[in-house]
Amino acid sequence: MTSREDPAVAVSQRRLLWEEWEDGLARFARKYGLQIGIICVLLVIWGVFIIGAPATFLSREIYAAFMSTIPFFALIALPLTLVIIAGEIDLCFPSIMAMGTLVFVKVLEATGSPGVAFVFCLVTGFLIGLLNGVIVVRLGIPSLVATIGTQFFWRGVVLVVTGGHPASLVPVKGTFLYQVLVGRLGGYVPAQMLWTIFVAVLVWVILNRHKFGAHVYLTGDNRESARLMGVNVARTRMMTFALVGLAAAFSGILASLEVNYFWVTLGEGYLMKTLASVYLGGTSAFGGVGTILGTFVGCFIIGTIEAGTVAVGLSGFWTQLIYGLIIVLSVAMHAALNRRLAK
């Protein structure tokens, strides 16, 4: 007798199939639950703002504004995710943004070549980031303390060198470099948005499909185990800091070119937004867990709230209160989901 003829067998087979399907669903939820959760949060917030301020949130302009301003902290939040997954923290990047652009301005003065200045700017960021890594790893200073220190130090260097005076970047406007970095594709899409997407894909590949990324997860999850199994924990940790430095310098020059000016306060105000985006995206403050998609969406949530609170008619004073609320709620959601899925 085949199963097709025996209703009892057919039912039990159907049940098996159903269980398998349920199993698969549970596995899917476990793997992507946090990411689906965060996307839902973005959609809900977006929906609330569309209802609350349809004139603003159904216009093209607001999305152009999003795409021009969110990249400045998203570009840093993406590699910062790696630092936090590795079980560290970096608070130095606002000052690296300023240091990178300072070097850009100085090299531009000396050589007259925006291209050369740009390369020096990136190298500066990478080296300052690497130095952070060396201080943390080789001197064994907790990264929270070390990067608070270096943040003040490099901001101090910027202030001392410039005497607090801003510098004009207007001469760079209209150059090829300017077009490539902050031009408008089709007169609408800001180049920095395309850069952000490119960096997001690149960092995703590094984290999920490269040995270095595998070592970042292992280092953050259990540093001792990783070391016992031959992972170069020291190099992995140092490299994550270097990548944030590189990204910070890149973001700094983009932000400066966008306004055609180098302000010595460049980067201030980005610290909390950037950190919040990463934690909002489900990256664990304890290390070992986190996703690039989560951070990417987290950035857009933060950006949306920033623009949205004012657009729905609340005063700017409300922004921080709502930030706080959303962050606490999201992190609580992550924690709850995590506990559920761990079972």
Add this chain to the structure above:
Amino acid sequence: MDYILEMRNVSKRFGEVQALQPVNFVVARNEVVGLVGDNGAGKSTLIKIITGYHQPDTGEIYFNGKKIEHLTVAKARDLGIEPVYQERALADQQTLWRNIFMGRELVTYAGLLDVKKMRQETQKLMRESMGFTSAAVTPDSVVRTFSGGEKQGVAIVRALYFQAELIILDEPTMGLSLSETRKLLDFVREIKRAGKSCIFIDHNVFHVYTVADRIVVLDRGAVAGEFLTKDITLESLMDKMYRVAQTGSLD
């Protein structure tokens, strides 16, 4: 004699603690060496030097007759030394396949991971060696939820996979059930049959006695004595070990 591993005058100090006096220690090709001794005798320290985790203060290490300078974990694993640690050395929040390939990820080019191959290999290992039968466990399962025995299985299979020449087991039976322990002892015999070598640390002398060719007794960081299991009865071995622990000497 054909030694796969030879250590001469190797010592290690941690601050005030002389964890290891200068010791000589060898493992012959296709030999199972049992390493026994009291808590804190220096067993784990000794094997962590072999696996490249600790750098010795003095002494030389030869592998296959060749002197090895500046042994690191990565170098040791390349040489075919695979450890299964007392601490198990797993990353709890990561998936099974990431744990199996921890520190020795399979890559295609430029360091890009061969995720597909690693998943497949893990699936194969699960079926053939780990005895995971539940459909709920996949290569993408997170190891946090595994039982102690299952975790130990992961750590052991990991050593197996890389075709080690010398497998080092530090208290592998810790926390294992009776049947799991038997499986583990069979596994050590399997290493022997496959022509590989093994260092086996265990506090249970019965376990060590049944699988080891030679037993080395460590006491306060020094080798107190060594016996071929075929030359000594279990009773007199236990007798001697007890005496060493009490008086620091064998007789």
